[in-house]
Amino acid sequence: MTDRTFLAIVLAAGEGTRMRSTTPKVLHEIAARPMVAHVLATARAAGATAIAAVVGPNADAVAKVATKAGADEIFVQADRLGTAHAVLRAREAIARGVDDVVVLYGDTPLVEAATIGRVRARLATGADVVVLGFETDAPTGYGRLLTEGERLVAIREEKDATDAEKAVRLCNSGIMGLSGEAALSLLEAIGAANAKGEYYLTDAVEIAVARGLEAAAVIGDEEEFLGVNDRVQLARCEAVFQTRRREAAMRAGVTLIAPETVVFAADTVIEADVTIEPNVVFGPGVRVASGARIRAFSHLEGASVGEGATVGPFARLRPGAELGRDVHVGNFVEIKNGKVAEGAKVNHLTYIGDATIGPKANIGAGTITCNYDGFGKYLTEIGAGAFVGSNSSLVAPVKIGDGAYVGSGSVITKDVPADSLAVARGKQSMIEGWATKFRARMAKLREKR
Ligand code: UD1
Ligand code: CA
Numbered sequence: 001m002t003d004r005t006f007l008a009i010v011l012a013a014g015e016g017t018r019m020r021s022t023t024p025k026v027l028h029e030i031a032a033r034p035m036v037a038h039v040l041a042t043a044r045a046a047g048a049t050a051i052a053a054v055v056g057p058n059a060d061a062v063a064k065v066a067t068k069a070g071a072d073e074i075f076v077q078a079d080r081l082g083t084a085h086a087v088l089r090a091r092e093a094i095a096r097g098v099d100d101v102v103v104l105y106g107d108t109p110l111v112e113a114a115t116i117g118r119v120r121a122r123l124a125t126g127a128d129v130v131v132l133g134f135e136t137d138a139p140t141g142y143g144r145l146l147t148e149g150e151r152l153v154a155i156r157e158e159k160d161a162t163d164a165e166k167a168v169r170l171c172n173s174g175i176m177g178l179s180g181e182a183a184l185s186l187l188e189a190i191g192a193a194n195a196k197g198e199y200y201l202t203d204a205v206e207i208a209v210a211r212g213l214e215a216a217a218v219i220g221d222e223e224e225f226l227g228v229n230d231r232v233q234l235a236r237c238e239a240v241f242q243t244r245r246r247e248a249a250m251r252a253g254v255t256l257i258a259p260e261t262v263v264f265a266a267d268t269v270i271e272a273d274v275t276i277e278p279n280v281v282f283g284p285g286v287r288v289a290s291g292a293r294i295r296a297f298s299h300l301e302g303a304s305v306g307e308g309a310t311v312g313p314f315a316r317l318r319p320g321a322e323l324g325r326d327v328h329v330g331n332f333v334e335i336k337n338g339k340v341a342e343g344a345k346v347n348h349l350t351y352i353g354d355a356t357i358g359p360k361a362n363i364g365a366g367t368i369t370c371n372y373d374g375f376g377k378y379l380t381e382i383g384a385g386a387f388v389g390s391n392s393s394l395v396a397p398v399k400i401g402d403g404a405y406v407g408s409g410s411v412i413t414k415d416v417p418a419d420s421l422a423v424a425r426g427k428q429s430m431i432e433g434w435a436t437k438f439r440a441r442m443a444k445l446r447e448k449r
Contacts, residue, residue, distance in 0.1 A: 004099035004124060006050075007180070008043035008116075009090045012036050012066065012106030013056040013077040018230040024062050026106035028234055030241050032284045033266035035228060036062065037069035038109040041266075043102075044070050046116035050098065052090040053106070056080070062106075082198030083174075084190040091184065098180040099123070103201065105174050108227045110240055118218050119177040128213040129186070129204050130177035131155065133170050134222040142171035143202045145217050152215040155202035159195035170217070172202060173225035182213060241266075249276075277313070285319065303335075306342070324359070338369075341384070353377075355394075358384035358402060366391040383418060 016025025026036035036053070043051050052073045053066040063074045075089040087103055094101060100123045102116055115132065122130040131152060133145045144165050146154040155172050156165045178186060186204045194200060205215045228234050245268075246259040253272030256262050261278045268282040271290040280294050283301030288294065292305045295312035302319030305311055309327040320337030323329060327340045330347035338352040341359040346352060348365035354377050355369045367388050369380040378396035382388065386400045389408030400406060401418030410424040 002047070002120065002124060004120070005180070006046070006048050006100045006102065006120060007090075007093055007098040008040075008046070008048040008051045008102050008104055009087055009093070010036065010039050010043065010051065010053045010066070010071070010104045010106050011083065011086045012062055013054050013059070013080060013086055013089075014107060015056065015080070016107070016229070019228075019234075020231075024056070024059060025228065026062055027065055028228070028231075030109050030234070030238050031245065031264055031266040034065050034069070035109040035237075036066055036106040038266065039104050039106055039111070040066060040069040040071055042111055042113050042116065043104060045113035046102075046120070047113075048102075050093060050096075052093045054086050054089045082192065082196070083201035084187055084199035084203065087201055088187050088199075091187075094180070094183050094187075101178040101180055101183045103174075103176045103178070105227065107229070108174060108225060110224050110226055110237055111173075111175060112224060115218075115220050115224060116175070118220075119175065122216050122218055123177045123179055126214060127177075127216040128179045128182040129208045129215040131202075131205065131215070131217050132173040132175040132177075132225070133217045133219050134173055134225055135169055135219070136171055136222050137169065139166075139169050139171050143200075144168040145170040145172055147217065150216075151209075152205055152217045153209050154206045155200075157194065157196070157200060157202060170219075173220065174227070175225070176201060176204065178204065182208065186213075280312075286317075289325075352380075354396065355380040355382065357382045358386060360384060361386045361388070363388045364390035364392065364408065368393050370395045 012026045014025055019025050027034045030038055051071045052075060053071040054075045054077050055062045057078050073093055077086050077089045100120050102119055119130045119132055141158055143155040143157045144161060145152060146156055186207050189207045190199050190203045192199050208215045223240055226237050228237055245264045246256055249270055250256055254270045255275040258278035262276050263281045265282050265284045267284055269287045273290045274288050275293045277296040279297045281299045285302040286300045287304040289307040291308040293310045298312035298315045300317040303317035303321035305323045306325040306327060308325055309323045311329045314331045315329050316334045318336035321335040322339045324342040326343045328345040328347055332349045333346050334351050336353045338355045340357045343359050344357045344361045346363040350363055350367045353369050354371040361382050370393050371377050380394045380396045381399040383400055383402035385403045388406045391409045392406050393411045395413045398412055399415040401416055403419040404416045405421040406412055407423035412422055412424055416422040
């Protein structure tokens, strides 16, 4: 990597009307992470030494998310007067002095750090303006890159282009690098004499060329520059992200039996030699350790799965579920805020909420921890090697001691000492021969009819 300083400016002031949403566009999520947070993470991964985000008026929510995702400074663009106007809101940050400035869009979430690295590399070899372009068969709506041989001479916006210029298939992704030295003076020279009456960032190219500075294009892959203006494009970006993520997981040693059916969150961590069966969904905050198997149709969120554990099919791990090594969590089991220690089994039809389960404990089918009384949440503690019989209700707060047994169908409201048996259900009563007599009586009644 280079030791050049790098200011990333992320434009996030768009209105996003076509999303038809009360949520600002850049807060819509790709892989359970707001779009703008993807861009900020990428900027950081590309080596940004400072990140400025430009947000619209009344965009406190965007500012908050951007700050949490790593923006050092937030600037507000009160009137949307164009991309150059937006970049100039961050004047203060640019004026501090920096080697590389790169402008990114908050609604273009798939750009990769390596691609930004290529823009910076071109700045480092002396270019003053570097534009990331791509070839496309559908150029309508994009600014066209006008070149003379190797040199980039201008960018023409669709609305200002002649027919000959419209025929150009080399388009502007919107991502632009500027040398820190020239940036402010180029941006300040941009006017609004064009079809839209906006301050076009793209005009920086022509201005640089007129001044005898060097402008260059770096070409990337169209897919990486997919922007989001509506929910159809949001879904398209999601699909691209998921495809990349699945491939990365498989290359890192994770088996995906039907990769196209597994949905990752941006922060999912899966170690090598994990197998993921079809139709598994990862929400944010999941870690899965080596050797684990996540069986079909499971949903995990805010959970960690220990080495060699198995989860599902049809299991739900909610925030705070922590499974130790070799734990088994089976079908139709839900675990929320529950620590399940090494080798314990919770195999069928169970709800574990606000609980700790000791090593090698066995939780029978249909066990429910009754953790909530409508006001507070209470803890259930189950000891090492304890055995909870099927269809038991454990009414928290309550403790089941190490090695204790709970008889099936019990409603446990008092602590159970270690190595004892608790049975809390109606006693079984028997009447010998009752069924024989009953059937005889019924047969007689039928004859009479
Ligand atoms: C822009 C480029 C175009 C490029 C295209 C790629 C200009 C003049 N044109 O066009 O060459 O092909 O992106 O998608 O730069 N924004 C603000 N404040 C503003 C205006 C825009 O923050 O005042 C933000 C938007 O939220 C968006 C981005 O800048 O994230 C691009 O703005 P948009 O108006 O969509 O530009 P395009 O017309 O698509
Ligand atoms: Ca756009």
